[in-house]
Amino acid sequence: MDIAALIAWLITALGGFYMLGTWIQRGGIRQQQTGASRLPAPVVFGHFALAAIGLVVWIIYVVADKTALAWTSFGLLLPVALLGFVMLARWIPVHRDRAAAGAVPAAATARGTEESVPAERHFPVPVVLAHGLFAVATLVLVLLTALGIGGS
Template sequence: MDIAALIAWVVTALGGFYMLGVWLSHGGARGGTSHLPVPVVFGHFALAAVGLVVWIVYVITDKDALAWTAFALLLPVALLGFVMLARWIPVHRDRAAELGGAGQNAPAERHFPVPVVAGHGLAAVVTLVLVLLTALGMGE
């Protein structure tokens, strides 16, 4: 199950990297009209990256403390992800309401493709569950 969690985590990270790239390329880090606070975005990214490294070390060493550490790191990652999702939904609804699409002054996160957002979230939930089940010793 630890390898399945690793695969799910990498898939989640790929979606996250894509959205981070879209957000940065549309000026998200410069503030402007983005509804996603820069510290939240980079905090989510940093904690997830550290957690992934911890999980890789766990897979190599099979030390239970590392599995629990990775799970503990995922909790604030998930919380920050929900914060960003809650702030993204109104931006997405505004885009859907506009017939002309995103304008020049549109928030950077308006350019996130819905399938990528949904896939990232689904993969994140799968990752969290698999990491928890692994830490609990299930699937050994």
Template sequence: MHIAALVTWVLTALGGFYLLGTWLARGGVKQQRTGTSRLPVPVLFGHFALAAAGLVVWIAYLATDGRALAWTAFGLLVPVALLGFVMLLRWLPVHRARAAAAAAAPAGDDVPAERHFPVAVVLGHGLLAVVTVVLVLLSALGIGGN
């Protein structure tokens, strides 16, 4: 179960990197200053930083089998999940507006960068994140063995 958590965490991170890269490439930081993007920079980068730190702690846990590290990794995942949920709630109206805007005018500079997120990647990232949190919690509790 420990390795399964690592695999899902890495796959989740890959999806997150793709979403972050899309947001940055589409001018998300600049749009944040102008109010076009609905994803706050501190929330987005806090989500990323805490998730990366948690992954490092999880790898240290796998190397040492220190129970405190497993709980630390889980503790880092809690705010990661909350920040991710905040971003999902802020992305949903942008996604819903996508269909309406597609029928209207072509995309311009006033289109939020997050409108370019593929739905499959957002859903996959979220689903893998939930699985990761559950696997890490079960591992920290000592359920499921190695």
């Protein structure tokens, strides 16, 4: 089960990296000053940092098989999940605005109007959904492994 958790975590991380890259590329950091982005940079980078640290701890757990490391990873995943839910709750209205207005016009990607379009509006829905589903699976698998259910 520890390897299944590792695989789920890596897939989750890939989706997260894609969204982080999209957010940065589309001006998410610059938009902090104008308020165009609904995702606060400390939440975005806190989510990323805690998830990355947790993944490193999980990899060490897989190698060392020390229960304390499994629980540490699980403990790190709890605030990661909380921050993820905060970002999801802040992303949903942005997605709804996009759906109501139709697709982002090509002119909106021009440098002059880029600042008014939230960077997170460019997240593909399938990536957001897959990231969330694999994150939940990771959390459950890590908990079950830490509890000693299903073997390691």
